[in-house]
Amino acid sequence: MEAKKTVLISGGAGYIGSHTAVELIGAGYDVVVIDNLSNSEEASVEGVRRITGRDIPFEIVDTCDMAALRSVFAKYDFDTVIHFAAFKAVGESVAEPLKYYANNLVSFMNIVEMMKEFGRPNVLFSSSATVYGDAETLPVTELTPRKPATSPYGNTKQMAEDILRDCCAAYAGLYGIALRYFNPVGAHPSALIGELPRGVPNNLVPFVTQTAAGVRECLSIFGDDYDTPDGTCLRDYIDIVDLACAHVAAVRRMTEGKMEGKFEIFNVGTGHPVSVLELVTTFEKVNGLKLNYRMAPRRAGDVPAVWADTSRANEVLGWKAECSLEDTLRSAWEWEKRVRGL
Ligand code: NAD
Ligand code: UDP
Numbered sequence: 001m002e003a004k005k006t007v008l009i010s011g012g013a014g015y016i017g018s019h020t021a022v023e024l025i026g027a028g029y030d031v032v033v034i035d036n037l038s039n040s041e042e043a044s045v046e047g048v049r050r051i052t053g054r055d056i057p058f059e060i061v062d063t064c065d066m067a068a069l070r071s072v073f074a075k076y077d078f079d080t081v082i083h084f085a086a087f088k089a090v091g092e093s094v095a096e097p098l099k100y101y102a103n104n105l106v107s108f109m110n111i112v113e114m115m116k117e118f119g120r121p122n123v124l125f126s127s128s129a130t131v132y133g134d135a136e137t138l139p140v141t142e143l144t145p146r147k148p149a150t151s152p153y154g155n156t157k158q159m160a161e162d163i164l165r166d167c168c169a170a171y172a173g174l175y176g177i178a179l180r181y182f183n184p185v186g187a188h189p190s191a192l193i194g195e196l197p198r199g200v201p202n203n204l205v206p207f208v209t210q211t212a213a214g215v216r217e218c219l220s221i222f223g224d225d226y227d228t229p230d231g232t233c234l235r236d237y238i239d240i241v242d243l244a245c246a247h248v249a250a251v252r253r254m255t256e257g258k259m260e261g262k263f264e265i266f267n268v269g270t271g272h273p274v275s276v277l278e279l280v281t282t283f284e285k286v287n288g289l290k291l292n293y294r295m296a297p298r299r300a301g302d303v304p305a306v307w308a309d310t311s312r313a314n315e316v317l318g319w320k321a322e323c324s325l326e327d328t329l330r331s332a333w334e335w336e337k338r339v340r341g342l
Contacts, residue, residue, distance in 0.1 A: 006030040006077060007251060010063050010111060011084030013040035015195040016126065016184055016243060018048050020082060022193070023244040024251065025052045032076045034069075035085065036062040039198060047193040063107035066114075073118045080122040080251055083111050086156070089202055090130075090301065093153035104156035105163075112167050112174070119173055122254040124247065125164050127178040129236070129269070129306055130154040138273075139236075139309040142180070142265045150301050161265070168262040175262050177250045182236035182269030182308050184243050186328035187335030194335030195240075204276060205237070205329075208283055209336035212291055220296035221276050226304040232276035234305035236269035239323035239331075243268055249319040269308030270321040283329045 007024055011017045012033030018040075021031045025048075033045055033056055045058045057076070061068045063085045086104040087093070093100040108125070115123055131154065132140045133147025149155035164176040185205040187194030200216075201207045211219045224231040246268045253259060274282075284291050314320050336342075 005255070006032060006079070008032050008034065008072070008076065008078045008081045009084065010034050010081060010107070011086065013037060013042060013044045013058070014084055016181070016240065017082070017084040018044040018193045019188055019240045019244040020084075020247045021048045021056065022051050022188065023241065023248050025054055025056075027248045027252075029248075029251065031056055032072070032078060033058045034061040034063065034072055036060060039087070041196065044193050044196070051188065051190050051192050063110055064103060066110050069110050069114050070117070073114045073120070079120055080124065080254055081111055081115065081120070082124040082126075082247060082251070083108060084126050086126065088153065090151045090153045091202060093151050093156075097152035100152045100156055104153075105159060108160045109163060112163065115174060116167075116171055121173050121175050122251070123164060123174070123176045124250055124254070125160060125176065125178045127161050127180045127265070128154070128157045129180055129182045129267070129308065131158050131161065131180060132306055134303040135306060138305060139271065139307045140267065141309040142267055142312055165263045175254055175259055177254060177259070177263070178265045179246060179250060179268050180265060181243060182238050182267070182306070184240050185237045186240045186323070186331040188241065189331055191331070191334045191338045194332070194339070196339070204279065205332050208280060208291065209332050211293070212283070212287070212289055212333065213336050213340045213342060215340070217292065219280070219291060219293040221280070221293055222296055222302060223298035224277075224295045225298075228275060228305055230275050230277045233302055234273035234275050234307060236272065236307035237274055237279065237325060237328065238269050238321055239328040242321040242323050246313060246317065246319045249317040253317060266313040266317060267308040267310055268313060269310055271308055271310040273305060273307040274325060279325070279329070282325055283333070286326045286330050287333045
């Protein structure tokens with residue numbers, strides 16, 4: 001029997017979900033998008049429609065609402081769900097842990113419950129490099145031990161990975177993949193979709209682009225006294241389109257029945273560490289502008305360095321990051337300019 005080619009994308013109006021929808025459609029899949037728009041706008045679904053020329057079904061649904069979710073499962077025929085829907089602000093999760101445990105875990109357990117009830121097999125879960133914490137060896141492989149989470153957000157990622165692993169072991173028809181994203185950055189080359197943080201951005205690249213656009217006065221570089229080549233933190237910045245393509249590769253592996261076990265984990269990064277300062281100077285160079293920045297104290301909870309060993313994703317998924325940091329930072333700026341009407 002031919003594998004069903006429809007994928008349900010929860011949180012599909014968000015940053016990673018919208019780019020993944022574009023790449024899935026480009027690869028021949030149909031998508032259904034659900035989102036409660038708690039951290040996104042319907043305009044991003046419209047952006048996906050414009051890029052792909054396809055009339056994508058979109059429903060405003062809260063994945064914590066089991067009855068609403070059940071209606072979606074009853075209405076659409078799909079074998080695979082990619083579950084992006086979650087809150088993601090680390091600092092806010094420390095201040096409001098219940099908000100994070102409730103949204104991120106209930107929504108995920110509801111998805112798994114519905115998969116079971118409707119006999120749908122494949123769940124792809126958005127995990128994070130945060131599960132590695134301050135790792136003892138770098139780069140991290142999927143076998144590098146996870147460290148106790150330092151925030152409720154990080155804890156929801158660890159718990160959801162475990163929930164998926166246990167459910168896949170227990171339920172005969174259920175298969176899971178967790179993708180551990182490193183630092184997703186950039187925007188679609190069309191500049192029709194991109195990251196749309198609400199309020200003051202927590203993440204580096206949106207803060208950089210908003211500073212360049214004059215929305216923020218000055219970028220603070222959090223810490224220049226780390227034990228790294230230039231004293232600033234090292235991260236693995238993965239282009240958003242490359243990241244979206246990793247989802248297509250994972251979906252293909254699931255829908256074509258190629259998984260080796262019932263639950264698999266993959267790192268999704270470039271495999272290259274980049275310092276905060278290096279990112280800032282690259283942004284300035286490729287976009288031909290000067291950024292107002294200053295050195296500032298370390299930010300609580302930051303690990304000095306983390307980057308991915310991507311061999312497993314390269315070999316098993318047949319996926320590799322291709323976009324250069326330069327092109328990614330150009331796309332991030334093009335998107336910001338479009339958002340600001342510059
Ligand atoms: P995002 O906020 O842009 O997208 C998440 C989407 O989920 C939003 O559109 C939001 O409205 C929706 N949502 C949240 N709770 C919902 C609910 N209960 N019901 C329905 N929709 C809901 O974030 P993103 O950057 O696209 O992240 C997607 C996933 O990837 C999240 O699970 C996030 O934790 C994970 N992740 C993100 C990063 C990153 O740096 N962006 C890194 C690692 C992991
Ligand atoms: N960072 C910074 N200034 C900012 C935001 C982030 O110097 O305004 C640094 C942060 O300390 C970290 C890196 O940029 O070293 C990436 O931070 P981000 O929040 O984007 O991702 P994280 O790796 O923390 O998930």
